[in-house]
Amino acid sequence: MARKLTGFAFYRNLLKGLKRQVREIEGPEPRDLRRYYRSYASVLERARPEPSSREEFLESTLAAGLALVADFHTLDQAQRQYLEVIRALCDAGQRPVLALEMVQASHDGALADYLDGEIEDEGTFLERIGFFAHWGFDFSHYKPILSYARSAKLTAHGINTTGGLKARDLFMAKRVAEIKSENEGSPVVALVGDLHLGPRHLPLELEERGLHPVLLFQNSESVIMRRLRAGAEPFGWFRIDEDRYLVNNTAPWIKVQTNLSWLEHGGEGLCAMQGYCRPSRSGGGDLGDVPDLTESIHEYIRVLKDLFALKLKRDDDFQVFTMKDLDFLNGSYFRKEPGRTQARIIEDGRALFIKEGNIIYIPMLDVNRTVQEAAHYLMGAELDVGKGGGCFFPPPPLFRQRLRRLEAHKPDAPLPHARADAPRGRGFRAPSHGQGARLCPAPPQRSQGYARLLQRHGKGRRLLKAFRHGDAALSEAGR
Numbered sequence: 001m002a003r004k005l006t007g008f009a010f011y012r013n014l015l016k017g018l019k020r021q022v023r024e025i026e027g028p029e030p031r032d033l034r035r036y037y038r039s040y041a042s043v044l045e046r047a048r049p050e051p052s053s054r055e056e057f058l059e060s061t062l063a064a065g066l067a068l069v070a071d072f073h074t075l076d077q078a079q080r081q082y083l084e085v086i087r088a089l090c091d092a093g094q095r096p097v098l099a100l101e102m103v104q105a106s107h108d109g110a111l112a113d114y115l116d117g118e119i120e121d122e123g124t125f126l127e128r129i130g131f132f133a134h135w136g137f138d139f140s141h142y143k144p145i146l147s148y149a150r151s152a153k154l155t156a157h158g159i160n161t162t163g164g165l166k167a168r169d170l171f172m173a174k175r176v177a178e179i180k181s182e183n184e185g186s187p188v189v190a191l192v193g194d195l196h197l198g199p200r201h202l203p204l205e206l207e208e209r210g211l212h213p214v215l216l217f218q219n220s221e222s223v224i225m226r227r228l229r230a231g232a233e234p235f236g237w238f239r240i241d242e243d244r245y246l247v248n249n250t251a252p253w254i255k256v257q258t259n260l261s262w263l264e265h266g267g268e269g270l271c272a273m274q275g276y277c278r279p280s281r282s283g284g285g286d287l288g289d290v291p292d293l294t295e296s297i298h299e300y301i302r303v304l305k306d307l308f309a310l311k312l313k314r315d316d317d318f319q320v321f322t323m324k325d326l327d328f329l330n331g332s333y334f335r336k337e338p339g340r341t342q343a344r345i346i347e348d349g350r351a352l353f354i355k356e357g358n359i360i361y362i363p364m365l366d367v368n369r370t371v372q373e374a375a376h377y378l379m380g381a382e383l384d385v386g387k388g389g390g391c392f393f394p395p396p397p398l399f400r401q402r403l404r405r406l407e408a409h410k411p412d413a414p415l416p417h418a419r420a421d422a423p424r425g426r427g428f429r430a431p432s433h434g435q436g437a438r439l440c441p442a443p444p445q446r447s448q449g450y451a452r453l454l455q456r457h458g459k460g461r462r463l464l465k466a467f468r469h470g471d472a473a474l475s476e477a478g479r
Contacts, residue, residue: 006326008229010347011253014323015221017349018256018363025263036165039198044220044471049238049246057216057237057245058088064243065187066180066213068202070194071101074258076141077250078218082191083145085216089187090152097183098149099190102135102142103158105175111158115150134160137262145191155183159190169196173205180211194218194471215244221252221471254323257349257363264368294320297360300374310378318358318377328359353377 029037061067069085072078089096103111110128113119119128122143126132131139149156159175161168172192180188190213196202197215206213223246227234238246301315321328329346333339333356345352351369352361353376360373 006329008225010326010329011228011251012225013347014349015225015253015256017347018253018260021349022256022260022263025260033165036198036201037195039200040195041198041222041471043197043199043240043244044217044222044246047220047223047240047246049223049240052237052239052245054085054088054237054247056239057214057247058085058092060214060243060245061085061089061187061189062092062094064212064214065184066176066206066211067187067189067216068197068213069189069191069216070197070218071191072194072218072255072258073137073141074262075219075250075255076138076258079141079145079191081218081247081249082189083148085189086145086148086154089189090154095186096154097179097186097188098145098154098156099159099176099179099188100142100145100156101160101172101190101192101196102131102137103129103156104134104160104162105158105171106161107158111156115146115154115156117150129158134162159192165195165201169202169205172196173202173209176206177209177211212243217244217246219248219250219252219255220246221255224248224252251323253349257323260349297362297370297374300371301378304371304375304378308378315378318360321359321361323363333357355380 057067067085069082070078071082086096086098100111107129110119110125113128114125119125122139126139146156148154157175157179159172159179161171163171172190176188176190192202194217197217203213203215217240223238224234235248238248240246297318297320298315305311305315326346329343331339334343339354339356342352342354346361349363351363351373353359353373354361358377360377362369362373
């Protein structure tokens with residue numbers, strides 16, 4: 001029997017490719033952020049967790065009276081897991097108090113008014129809490145949490161502030177301690193960025209105030225990949241030690257892809273503005289769940305047909321595959337050229353149209369990649385394979401111009417900014433199309449990150465070493 005192409009090595013390389021694209025956009029991480037990250041990563045790199053259950057985690061939470069739940073801000077499954085914990089506590093007869101990093105502590109009044117129904121308009125609420133200035137991730141991921149808190153008449157507090165990561169640890173610890181002292185009879189459950197769960201960060205600050213929280217990590221790449229390689233079940237609930245738990249509900253390549261999509265396009269902001277796609281559903285069970293893109297791609301194809309007056313072209317003779325459907329690569333076509341090279345392109349985390357079988361491969365819902373491959377299908381032309389994978393990516397004229405400028409750029413000079421009016425983390429609210437207000441932040445420019453990589457590593461060295469291996473985590477250090 002032929003060996004499957006989509007084994008452990010394939011997923012490991014897919015993950016590497018996605019991380020490389022993230023680093024091309026963001027550039028190398030600042031040294032202080034790398035140091036901060038080590039405390040978080042050290043827990044999961046050494047962890048040999050034992051199988052556990054949600055019920056065991058809830059019992060520990062009730063005994064401690066305080067839990068910190070890790071949040072990967074671009075992955076909606078992370079926020080749904082938090083909501084699942086809140087629901088389970090309510091079902092057990094508890095009245096949990098929500099502590100949310102997504103809201104500044106100074107906006108507690110507006111948050112209370114929204115939950116009480118005094119602020120009915122969602123847009124007004126987001127403006128009152130400065131959501132786009134201080135947070136900027138997709139609000140549709142967090143809205144179900146607030147909707148449930150409103151219907152269950154739960155209390156919620158903002159715990160965030162401006163400043164660096166360490167300063168925010170100090171502030172959040174003080175604020176959580178105040179919330180806990182005001183709600184002695186109720187468990188306090190905080191949703192904070194995963195980096196803050198490092199043992200030398202927020203947990204240490206809380207312990208110095210006499211609080212000993214239970215920690216819930218989510219979706220550890222180290223644990224998932226280690227267990228996949230050993231042939232063990234990577235998903236489910238695990239216990240790391242007495243006070244630390246882990247729940248894996250999403251594959252790491254899905255997790256990193258949500259970060260990449262947000263960096264490039266502001267999540268679904270552009271899609272929401274166009275009105276052609278549904279709310280994101282990036283999480284899921286086994287190896288991750290992504291939305292069925294057939295309907296969205298069909299809509300794009302129809303728009304392109306109208307735009308270019310291609311009235312005789314078929315628009316429904318295609319197959320759509322995503323990250324959760326990679327078993328199609330085990331077909332015999334991908335064991336010889338050009339299929340072998342096309343499989344390597346997919347392994348590198350790229351979208352692709354394959355004329356054999358009219359296959360449209362989209363890693364996740366992403367407006368640029370979706371339109372690009374819809375156009376390739378409509379024109380009936382995939383890119384020429386040639387002698388290698390590089391011919392799949394002929395740089396467009398604008399990108400060639402940027403590369404020439406970057407190559408001539410002196411390492412000591414300021415980096416070129418493609419858009420001076422597009423600071424990272426800022427954005428505007430796109431039309432909701434019935435799905436609530438969405439954020440469409442100005443995407444960071446890939447050329448800036450690439451320039452920093454060139455400065456640090458030189459054009460002749462492999463860029464694979466420029467991205468971080470291990471558990472991915474998001475930072476909002478500049479917010």
